Amino acid sequence: MSERPPLVVHITGARPNFPKAAPVIAALGEHPVEQLLVHTGQHYDERMSEVFFRQLGLPEPDVNLGVGSGAHGAQTAAIMVGLEELFTARRPDLVVVYGDVNSTVAAALVASKMGIPIAHVEAGLRSFDRSMPEEINRLLTDRISDLLLVTSVDAVAHLGNEGADPDSIHFVGNPMIDTLLRHLDGLDTSAAAAQVGIDPEQPYVVATLHRPGNVDDPEDVAALVRAVHAVADQVRLVVPLHPRGRQRLADAGFMDHAGVLVVDPLGYVEFLSLVKGAAAVVTDSGGVQEETTVMGVPCLTLRPNTERPVTITHGTNQLVTRESLPGALADVLGAGRGATWPVPPLWDGHAGPRIATVISRFLGVG
Numbered sequence: 001m002s003e004r005p006p007l008v009v010h011i012t013g014a015r016p017n018f019p020k021a022a023p024v025i026a027a028l029g030e031h032p033v034e035q036l037l038v039h040t041g042q043h044y045d046e047r048m049s050e051v052f053f054r055q056l057g058l059p060e061p062d063v064n065l066g067v068g069s070g071a072h073g074a075q076t077a078a079i080m081v082g083l084e085e086l087f088t089a090r091r092p093d094l095v096v097v098y099g100d101v102n103s104t105v106a107a108a109l110v111a112s113k114m115g116i117p118i119a120h121v122e123a124g125l126r127s128f129d130r131s132m133p134e135e136i137n138r139l140l141t142d143r144i145s146d147l148l149l150v151t152s153v154d155a156v157a158h159l160g161n162e163g164a165d166p167d168s169i170h171f172v173g174n175p176m177i178d179t180l181l182r183h184l185d186g187l188d189t190s191a192a193a194a195q196v197g198i199d200p201e202q203p204y205v206v207a208t209l210h211r212p213g214n215v216d217d218p219e220d221v222a223a224l225v226r227a228v229h230a231v232a233d234q235v236r237l238v239v240p241l242h243p244r245g246r247q248r249l250a251d252a253g254f255m256d257h258a259g260v261l262v263v264d265p266l267g268y269v270e271f272l273s274l275v276k277g278a279a280a281v282v283t284d285s286g287g288v289q290e291e292t293t294v295m296g297v298p299c300l301t302l303r304p305n306t307e308r309p310v311t312i313t314h315g316t317n318q319l320v321t322r323e324s325l326p327g328a329l330a331d332v333l334g335a336g337r338g339a340t341w342p343v344p345p346l347w348d349g350h351a352g353p354r355i356a357t358v359i360s361r362f363l364g365v366g
Contacts, residue, residue, distance in 0.1 A: 006093035006363040007034045009086075012061075013042035013079070013103025016176075016287045018052040019268060020098045020121055023178035023352025025058065030353075031360040038086065040079045040103040041066040051267040056179060072102060072133055079106035084114070092116055093363055097141060100125070100134040100286075100307075105141050112144040119359060121175060123148035124155025125286075125307040131213075134286075138307070147362055149355050151175075152310040152344055172354040173346030176287060177294055181349040183269060184295070189277030192270045196238055196263045200277050204236040205329065207282040214284050214302060214322075215245030221252045223322045227302075230326035232259030235279060235333060240266045280332045282325065289317045296341045298332045300325060314344040 008028060012021050021037075028035055039053075039061035053060065065082040067075060079102065087095075087110060095111040096119045097104045104120075111118045123142050127135050142148060148164060150156050151174040159169050193200035207228070209215065214224050231237055239262045241249070249255075255262050266274065272291060275281055280298040281288060289308050292299035293315025300320045311317035316338075320328045346354075360366025 005032050005034045006365060007036060007090070008094045008096060008359065008363075009036045009038060009092040010096045010098075011038050011040065011083070011103055011107040012098060013040035013067075014099075014101040015052055015268075016285075017098040017101065017103070018056055018058060019176045019179035019287075021096075021175075022056040022058050023175040023182075024096065024121065024355050027352035027356035028359060031356055032365045033360065033363060036063070036090070036092070037061045038063045038065070038083070038107075040064075040082070040106070041068060042075065042079070042101060042103050055268045076102045076106045079103055080110050083107055083110045087111065087114055087116060094119055094147075094359065096121060096359070097145075098122060100137045100141070102133075102137065105137040108141045108144055117146040117362070118144060119147035119149060119355075119362075120145040121149045121355065122151055124150045124159040124169075125152075126155075126158045127305045127307040129305050132211075135307070147358060149358065151347075151351070152308070154310055170354075170358045171346065172358065173348060173351035174290060174344070175351040175355060176290060177347040178349050178352045179268075180272065180291055180294055183272065184276075187269065187273040187276045189273050192266075192273035193277065195270060196261065196266075196274065198236060198238060198261065202236060203279045203333070204238055204277075205231065205280045205282060206275050206278045207231075207237055207239045208242070208285050208288055209239065209249075209283070209302065210242035210245055211284040211303070213304075215248060218248075218252070220322075221245075221248055221254075224302075225249070225252050225254050227322040227325045228254065228260060229257045231282065231329050232257045234326070234330060235259070237261065237282075238263065238274065238278075240264065240271060240274075279337070280329060282329070289315070290347075292316055293341075294343055294347060296337060298335075298337060300328055300332065310344045314342040316341055 067078040098121045148169045282300045284302045289311040293311040299317040
């Protein structure tokens, strides 16, 4: 009887994970490995997860832990309990984790304690701001991972400075950009605009805002509302609003401006179609900084720092404060979108195959 192929278990849990995982799973399908897809259910709203599986061509998850939302500790613990049971029943040869969400660090901790090798896709990103839960997740996950799969040159440097084994670091490019490039020609700005009820022929800006630094503290929320309204004084603002902080923003008058259009979270294709036609994007998200960089859409990141500085040096992104946002947007609207722009190295649509090659060699089947 032939020996079974090595088992690779992919852990996804929140919507930023899905476009990163899809190219890796597809490319690994060309190698002699068995794959198991786990959805922790960290994002459980249909618009926040299941629609992504359909649009990205991901297989239905083999396992859905259904943990739902909750405080960081409770959510992480629930994911760890579920994964420990799963890994005990069906021990992987490699666990692949993506990004920096609670599912990422929970899976890495369980695998590490059980002696199971870990591959971290998007390793080495650093904001150097430990008040961000994601920064803690990134640091811990990288420290215990066996394969550090890196999207940008600065991330390689960070890992080296932290003493990571050079043989564990692999500069592979950005699999989320694989997904974007695969869909780019099919993005329909007019259809997405019609869906949310705006005229695509008129300038509009898309905003995504959900981080604690913007939506948790009442004073921060009040300052955010003032900044957003100053933006909406200049141009129509479309805000697919994350459930997190929505009520707090509503209570602070976020929606009380005729130029602010709040819509429910959109699917992957609909959201990027809307972004493709936007005059600019205002965001506190990580992945949007990367997507706008490739699409050439000016991006104003409403944060004091970014773990993706390559989007500033090799893209269309700039950091802004709530106070500087209205003026920065006026400058962007005045300048218009550039005809050309730099794109980071290896953001070329082939990160998935490169990652699959590294994994298969690590498992001894490539």
